[in-house]
Amino acid sequence: MATVFMEPSTRTRLSFYYAMEKLGGKTVEFGSPKVSSTDKGESFEDTIRIIDGYGTDLIVVRHPSEGASKLAAEVADAKVINAGDGSREHPTQTLLDLYTIWRIFGKISGLKIGVLGDLRYGRTASSLAYGLSMFNDVKCHFISPHILKMKEEVLDRVKGKLDYEEHEDINSVMEDIDVLYVTRVQKERFPDSEAYEKVRNAYTINREFLEKTQSKTIILHPLPRVDEITKDVDDMPNSRYFEQAANGMMIRATLISEVLGLEI
Amino acid sequence: MATVFMEPSTRTRLSFYYAMEKLGGKTVEFGSPKVSSTDKGESFEDTIRIIDGYGTDLIVVRHPSEGASKLAAEVADAKVINAGDGSREHPTQTLLDLYTIWRIFGKISGLKIGVLGDLRYGRTASSLAYGLSMFNDVKCHFISPHILKMKEEVLDRVKGKLDYEEHEDINSVMEDIDVLYVTRVQKERFPDSEAYEKVRNAYTINREFLEKTQSKTIILHPLPRVDEITKDVDDMPNSRYFEQAANGMMIRATLISEVLGLEI
Amino acid sequence: MATVFMEPSTRTRLSFYYAMEKLGGKTVEFGSPKVSSTDKGESFEDTIRIIDGYGTDLIVVRHPSEGASKLAAEVADAKVINAGDGSREHPTQTLLDLYTIWRIFGKISGLKIGVLGDLRYGRTASSLAYGLSMFNDVKCHFISPHILKMKEEVLDRVKGKLDYEEHEDINSVMEDIDVLYVTRVQKERFPDSEAYEKVRNAYTINREFLEKTQSKTIILHPLPRVDEITKDVDDMPNSRYFEQAANGMMIRATLISEVLGLEI
Numbered sequence: 001m002a003t004v005f006m007e008p009s010t011r012t013r014l015s016f017y018y019a020m021e022k023l024g025g026k027t028v029e030f031g032s033p034k035v036s037s038t039d040k041g042e043s044f045e046d047t048i049r050i051i052d053g054y055g056t057d058l059i060v061v062r063h064p065s066e067g068a069s070k071l072a073a074e075v076a077d078a079k080v081i082n083a084g085d086g087s088r089e090h091p092t093q094t095l096l097d098l099y100t101i102w103r104i105f106g107k108i109s110g111l112k113i114g115v116l117g118d119l120r121y122g123r124t125a126s127s128l129a130y131g132l133s134m135f136n137d138v139k140c141h142f143i144s145p146h147i148l149k150m151k152e153e154v155l156d157r158v159k160g161k162l163d164y165e166e167h168e169d170i171n172s173v174m175e176d177i178d179v180l181y182v183t184r185v186q187k188e189r190f191p192d193s194e195a196y197e198k199v200r201n202a203y204t205i206n207r208e209f210l211e212k213t214q215s216k217t218i219i220l221h222p223l224p225r226v227d228e229i230t231k232d233v234d235d236m237p238n239s240r241y242f243e244q245a246a247n248g249m250m251i252r253a254t255l256i257s258e259v260l261g262l263e264i
Numbered sequence: 265m266a267t268v269f270m271e272p273s274t275r276t277r278l279s280f281y282y283a284m285e286k287l288g289g290k291t292v293e294f295g296s297p298k299v300s301s302t303d304k305g306e307s308f309e310d311t312i313r314i315i316d317g318y319g320t321d322l323i324v325v326r327h328p329s330e331g332a333s334k335l336a337a338e339v340a341d342a343k344v345i346n347a348g349d350g351s352r353e354h355p356t357q358t359l360l361d362l363y364t365i366w367r368i369f370g371k372i373s374g375l376k377i378g379v380l381g382d383l384r385y386g387r388t389a390s391s392l393a394y395g396l397s398m399f400n401d402v403k404c405h406f407i408s409p410h411i412l413k414m415k416e417e418v419l420d421r422v423k424g425k426l427d428y429e430e431h432e433d434i435n436s437v438m439e440d441i442d443v444l445y446v447t448r449v450q451k452e453r454f455p456d457s458e459a460y461e462k463v464r465n466a467y468t469i470n471r472e473f474l475e476k477t478q479s480k481t482i483i484l485h486p487l488p489r490v491d492e493i494t495k496d497v498d499d500m501p502n503s504r505y506f507e508q509a510a511n512g513m514m515i516r517a518t519l520i521s522e523v524l525g526l527e528i
Numbered sequence: 529m530a531t532v533f534m535e536p537s538t539r540t541r542l543s544f545y546y547a548m549e550k551l552g553g554k555t556v557e558f559g560s561p562k563v564s565s566t567d568k569g570e571s572f573e574d575t576i577r578i579i580d581g582y583g584t585d586l587i588v589v590r591h592p593s594e595g596a597s598k599l600a601a602e603v604a605d606a607k608v609i610n611a612g613d614g615s616r617e618h619p620t621q622t623l624l625d626l627y628t629i630w631r632i633f634g635k636i637s638g639l640k641i642g643v644l645g646d647l648r649y650g651r652t653a654s655s656l657a658y659g660l661s662m663f664n665d666v667k668c669h670f671i672s673p674h675i676l677k678m679k680e681e682v683l684d685r686v687k688g689k690l691d692y693e694e695h696e697d698i699n700s701v702m703e704d705i706d707v708l709y710v711t712r713v714q715k716e717r718f719p720d721s722e723a724y725e726k727v728r729n730a731y732t733i734n735r736e737f738l739e740k741t742q743s744k745t746i747i748l749h750p751l752p753r754v755d756e757i758t759k760d761v762d763d764m765p766n767s768r769y770f771e772q773a774a775n776g777m778m779i780r781a782t783l784i785s786e787v788l789g790l791e792i
Contacts, residue, residue, distance in 0.1 A: 002278075010558070010570070011578055014530075017556055018582040028281055030274070042274070042488030043495075050275055050487065053510030054282040223578065224570030231571075246581030266542075292545055294538070306538070306752030307759075314539055314751065317774030318546040 001256070002051045004030040004072075005062040005083070006044075011223060011245055012083050012092070016060050019253035023262065028056070044068060045075050052076040057260055061085070079259045090123040093222055094131040096251040097124070100244040101179055104218055108132070114141040114173055114217075116203060117183035117228065119150040124222040125183055126154045133162035140164040141173045145199045148189060170203060174213045180205070182221045184228050200228075207232040220244050265520070266315045268294040268336075269326040269347070270308075275487060275509055276347050276356070280324050283517035287526065292320070308332060309339050316340040321524055325349070343523045354387040357486055358395040360515040361388070364508040365443055368482055372396070378405040378437055378481075380467060381447035381492065383414040388486040389447055390418045397426035404428040405437045409463045412453060434467060438477045444469070446485045448492055464492075471496040484508050529784070530579045532558040532600075533590040533611070534572075539751060539773055540611050540620070544588050547781035551790065556584070572596060573603050580604040585788055589613070607787045618651040621750055622659040624779040625652070628772040629707055632746055636660070642669040642701055642745075644731060645711035645756065647678040652750040653711055654682045661690035668692040669701045673727045676717060698731060702741045708733070710749045712756050728756075735760040748772050 001020045005013050013029075020027045030051065044063070048071075051059060056078045061069045066086035073080040084090040102108055113132060119125045119142055129150065132138045140162055142150050149166060158164065167173055174180075182205055190196035205219060210233065221229055221241040233239050256262070265284045269277050277293075284291045294315065308327070312335075315323060320342045325333045330350035337344040348354040366372055377396060383389045383406055393414065396402045404426055406414050413430060422428065431437055438444075446469055454460040469483060474497065485493055485505040497503050520526070529548045533541050541557075548555045558579065572591065576599075579587060584606045589597045594614035601608040612618040630636055641660060647653045647670055657678065660666045668690055670678050677694060686692065695701055702708075710733055718724040733747060738761065749757055749769040761767050784790070 010575060014556060014558070014579065015582060021554055021556075026285055028278060028285075030278070041490040046488060047274060049506050050509050051278065053506055054279060054513045055510075224574060226569040242577050242581055245578050246583075249582045290549055292542060292549075294542070305754040310752060311538060313770050314773050315542065317770055318543060318777045319774075 001025055001058040001060060002028045002030055002056045002078075003060045003062075003083075004047065004051065005060075006068075007062050007064050007084070009062055009083070011248060012062060015245075015248040016081075016083065016252050016256075018249045019256055022249070022253050023256060025057075025256075045071060048072045048076050052078050058256065081255065081259065084123060087121040087123050087126075089127045089130075090222075091127050091131075092248075092252060092255060093124045094127040095255065096244065096248045097128055097181070097220065097222070098131050099251050100220060100240065100247050101218075103247070104240065105178065109136045109138065111179060112139040112141070112177045114143055114170075114177040114180045115183070116143045116170060116180060116205075118148045118185045118189060119144045119183070120148040121186075121189065122183040125150065125181075128181060129154055129158050129162065129164075133158040138162060141167055141177060143167045143170050143173065143203075145185070145203075148185065171213075174215055174217065177217055179218045179220060182219060182225070182229055184224075184226060204228055204230065205233060206230040207236065210236060210238055265289055265322040265324060266292045266294060266320045266342075267324045267326075267347075268311065268315065269324075270332075271326050271328050271348070273326055273347070275512060276326060279509075279512040280345075280347065280516050280520075282513045283520055286513070286517045287520060289321075289520075309335060312336045312340050316342050322520065345519065345523065348387060351385040351387050351390075353391045353394075354486075355391050355395075356512075356516060356519060357388045358391040359519065360508065360512045361392055361445065361484065361486070362395050363515050364484060364504065364511050365482075367511070368504065369442065373400045373402060375443060376403040376405070376441045378407055378434075378441040378444045379447070380407045380434060380444060380469075382412045382449045382453060383408045383447070384412040385450075385453065386447040389414065389445075392445060393418055393422050393426065393428075397422040402426060405431055405441060407431045407434050407437060407467075409449070409467075412449065435477075438479055438481065441481055443482045443484060446483060446489070446492055448488075448490060468492055468494065469497060470494040471500065474500060474502055529553055529586040529588060530556045530558055530584045530606075531588045531590075531611075532575065532579065533588075534596075535590050535592050535612070537590055537611070539776060540590060543773075543776040544609075544611065544780050544784075546777045547784055550777070550781050551784060553585075553784075573599060576600045576604050580606050586784065609783065609787060612651060615649040615651050615654075617655045617658075618750075619655050619659075620776075620780060620783060621652045622655040623783065624772065624776045625656055625709070625748065625750070626659050627779050628748060628768065628775050629746075631775070632768065633706065637664045637666060639707065640667040640669070640705045642671055642698075642705040642708045643711070644671045644698060644708060644733075646676045646713045646717060647672045647711070648676040649714075649717065650711040653678065653709075656709060657682055657686050657690065657692075661686040666690060669695055669705060671695045671698050671701060671731075673713070673731075676713065699741075702743055702745065705745050707746045707748060710747060710753070710757055712752075712754060732756055732758065733761060734758040735764065738764060738766055 003013055003016055017027050058079045059076055060081045060083050061072050062083040063085050066088040068085045069080055069082035082091055115125050132140060142164055185199055187196045218240050219238045223241060223245050267277055267280055281291050322343045323340055324345045324347050325336050326347040327349050330352040332349045333344055333346035346355055379389050406428055449463055451460045482504050483502045487509050531541055531544055545555050586607045587604055588609045588611050589600050590611040591613050594616040596613045597608055597610035610619055643653050670692055713727055715724045746768050747766045751769060751773050
């Protein structure tokens with residue numbers, strides 16, 4: 001397996017690595033753009049072709065441009081797994097998100113799930129929406145500031161398959177959801193810091209908020225988190241995001257086995 | 265095996281890595297200068313001594329300074345392979361270049377080979393000239409702008425052993441060569457961008473050019489390429505540079521076996 | 529084993545890697561801060577929790593902040609080894625320093641040991657003082673410019689257990705010591721470059737100095753060195769710092785075995 005990560009990543013990169021170790025295979029890290037020939041202006045396709053030529057079975061791609069993984073799959077003989085491209089999709093994250101929910105509730109169908117934060121640029125939110133739309137009877141609450149609402153193209157794709165509502169206020173839905181999937185809201189998305197601070201305060205999940213609402217809602221987060229979930233939540237029974245991250249390794253090992261047709 | 269790469273590299277670094285995996289050995293990457301103690305001002309010799317002290321069998325060196333590999337070989341007990349030093353030499357690249365030509369033609373002696381681009385600072389061109397000078401009856405055409413002509417010291421070393429001509433115009437030799445080895449011409453080598461653009465246009469290999477000359481000439485390139493060979497050439501039968509890159513792994517595995525005295 | 533190195537390192541990082549290879553285990557490198565999610569503002573604890581969640585047995589931490597390893601040990605189920613934190617301690621370095629001295633003299637008790645350079649900010653010097661204070665009858669000479677004297681908290685901890693004297697002049701003690709442990713003095717520590725140059729000249733160990741003092745004193749250094757020991761010392765019998773660095777691998781393999789309860 002070769003990992004070609006053109007953006008920073010801890011969780012995804014390492015969990016693929018550990019997954020491959022578990023399966024007894026080897027991983028070659030292409031390395032960050034800085035230590036490789038992309039500095040010399042080489043195209044992404046050429047980089048993929050070269051790595052493919054060395055006889056890699058599987059290439060895992062993380063790239064800032066949308067469609068990079070698709071492009072890689074077109075030029076490579078090796079299998080390609082999309083480990084996040086642009087602000088579009090992050091499908092292996094969704095697999096582990098769904099697996100985590102299923103482990104906790106024993107089902108996905110019938111659940112009520114809130115997705116909070118930057119739904120416009122956060123690729124995990126889009127991918128989760130696609131994933132949830134494949135199950136029956138899921139109710140989704142998309143909670144975001146107006147300028148970070150789920151993209152129209154995402155809503156169009158899930159329309160008719162997923163029952164959803166859009167909200168700006170977290171409080172109105174908190175009592176009604178089984179899972180709250182929190183994502184980070186980045187300062188850069190806002191015109192001024194006042195607008196950002198307002199959103200940040202409204203969307204921060206802390207112990208006081210969870211105790212006040214007496215919520216049993218499970219809190220998930222794709223991580224890394226900065227301060228959208230405060231540390232005092234970590235030891236509450238609601239918080240399952242570290243368990244969620246740990247699931248990433250097993251899910252990716254399973255995916256690799258499937259993709260390569262391994263017997264395990 | 266330890267890889268000590270003080271310059272960016274994809275092909276060379278990864279193909280050594282894959283080669284060692286094929287042979288069942290382990291590779292330690294020293295990492296880029298940024299993540300290692302060279303930041304603290306440690307000398308290259310000291311770095312090599314330390315790595316050698318840990319019991320490495322083989323050290324592969326890529327370094328921007330000429331003679332770095334030789335220096336490493338002097339201070340280390342381990343075997344050292346030069347994976348490119350300064351603008352001087354890149355011998356393992358030449359091994360794979362020669363192997364690729366031999367695989368295509370079944371011979372090297374008797375061939376007519378054009379070498380195009382930056383022959384002054386491009387270490388692959390110098391090394392290829394040395395390599396070709398070891399075969400009988402090879403005719404070389406060195407094609408470059410005047411300011412990027414092959415260095416006198418290189419010409420001196422091959423004189424009498426290699427039959428060569430120097431050209432500035434690619435068109436005059438295109439019909440007469442079996443192989444065209446293209447290298448990149450970097451903008452920084454030129455006094456102004458006008459001079460650069462002129463050369464770039466004259467030396468770009470594209471589909472139109474190859475179709476016009478009805479050339480069956482095999483096109484090779486050490487890669488990475490930027491735009492000196494356009495993408496529309498990739499699927500023409502002339503283009504063999506991705507196959508050439510893929511050969512790098514087997515050639516390096518063979519070299520490692522030889523150097524370490526492995527039986528394979 | 530996962531190595532989490534938040535500061536540049538050659539020796540320590542590689543020697544842990546080689547040590548784990550020797551023991552037949554696998555190493556995952558978290559990578560430099562630049563290629564990982566710490567760029568996105570993730571806390572160190574979260575990073576450790578994630579890595580721990582993937583089922584790592586051992587986490588090796590190098591961090592610029594004091595107490596980082598302790599924090600990691602608190603949040604992780606895996607064992608944690610401190611590979612240097614802030615300007616406070618570097619215990620595995622001390623293990624190899626003591627081992628090197630013991631290999632040369634067959635003992636540590638009864639020896640007279642000079643420690644030279646930046647004793648204030650150099651974590652190897654503090655850790656060595658703690659280590660030596662555990663042996664009987666060791667005499668220590670701490671030699672440094674006034675502003676880089678050993679910290680009070682370090683002196684307080686060894687007081688009564690270690691017989692030490694403080695000096696500013698190296699010449700006065702040179703005849704009386706078995707080992708001189710040299711550390712780097714960094715320019716940034718001084719108010720102006722004149723003050724720095726004065727210290728640098730006074731504290732540089734070169735061939736002339738060693739020959740003049742007819743010293744048989746063993747010269748050690750945690751490395752990397754810049755010019756505080758000149759190259760013309762490298763082939764004198766006094767110099768044992770490359771051997772010292774090489775010992776790092778075996779010492780760390782032994783430590784890993786102990787920590788993980790391996791039988792070797």
